[in-house]
Amino acid sequence: MIRVLFVCLGNICRSPTAEGVFRKLVAEEGLHAHIEIDSAGTHAYHIGHPPDARAQEAARRRGVDLSSLRGRQATRGDIERFDYVLAMDRENYENLLDICPEGFEHKVRLFMEFAPGWPEQEVPDPYFGGAAGFDRVLDMIEEASAGLLEDIRKRL
Numbered sequence: 820m821i822r823v824l825f826v827c828l829g830n831i832c833r834s835p836t837a838e839g840v841f842r843k844l845v846a847e848e849g850l851h852a853h854i855e856i857d858s859a860g861t862h863a864y865h866i867g868h869p870p871d872a873r874a875q876e877a878a879r880r881r882g883v884d885l886s887s888l889r890g891r892q893a894t895r896g897d898i899e900r901f902d903y904v905l906a907m908d909r910e911n912y913e914n915l916l917d918i919c920p921e922g923f924e925h926k927v928r929l930f931m932e933f934a935p936g937w938p939e940q941e942v943p944d945p946y947f948g949g950a951a952g953f954d955r956v957l958d959m960i961e962e963a964s965a966g967l968l969e970d971i972r973k974r975l
Contacts, residue, residue, distance in 0.1 A: 821971050822855040824901040825930065826911055830860030830890035833907040833942050833956060835870040837930065839883040840957070841964045848968065853975055857901070859893035861914035866890050871946065877953035881961075898923045902974075903967070905930040908941035933966030934959065 825837035838858035845854050869875070870885045878885050898904050898919050904927045906912035915927045931940050942959050945952030 820853060820855055821903070821974055822901040823857070823903045823905065823967070823971075824893070824897055825856075825858040825905050825907070826861060826893050826915060827858075827907040827942075828860055828862055828911060828944065829864040829946075830858055830892070831865045831868055831871045832874045832944060832946050832953075833960070834858035834860065835885050835888045835890070836874050836878055836883075836953075836956060837905070837907070837942075837960045837964065838888060839878050839885045840881075840960050841967065843883050844964050844968055850968075850975070854971060857897075858888065859891050859897060861893055861911050863892045864890075866892060873945070873950055873953050874956075877950065877957055881957060893918070895920050898926055902926065903928065903971075905967070908944070930963050930967075931959065932963075933970060934963035935966070937962060 825834040827833035835858050838856055842856050845851050868890045870888055875885045895918050906915055906929055912929055945956050
């Protein structure tokens with residue numbers, strides 16, 4: 820079993836979107852029995868809350884249902900447990916390293932490492948922007964998800 824954790828700041832926009840998109844991709848490839856997928860935030864702002872309505876709507880238009888997801892905060896134990904701990908941006912990457920148990924730093928990476936064709940290394944936070952920002956984030960997440968699945972296939 821390969822375990823993947825997507826992480827952003829509040830776990831209501833980017834990371835649940837990544838969780839939903841990646842879950843759909845993994846299911847379509849018939850690999851859901853081999854890959855565990857979750858998301859979390861580095862801060863406790865939205866624990867127990869569903870994803871942002873704009874994120875849900877943008878994802879729904881692409882056939883991804885985020886409605887059952889709920890925000891939670893990332894823990895030290897998550898870094899030990901998950902094989903891939905993927906931060907959406909450098910701030911959250913650093914936040915994860917701050918709680919990372921010694922010897923597990925190699926698990927923490929930027930998600931966009933898996934989308935080498937994109938010039939951006941970070942998935943921007945669409946929370947304070949308009950609807951177009953959520954679509955842009957989805958484009959980035961879809962591309963990085965495909966690259967991530969390719970990387971995971973090498974480990975299965």
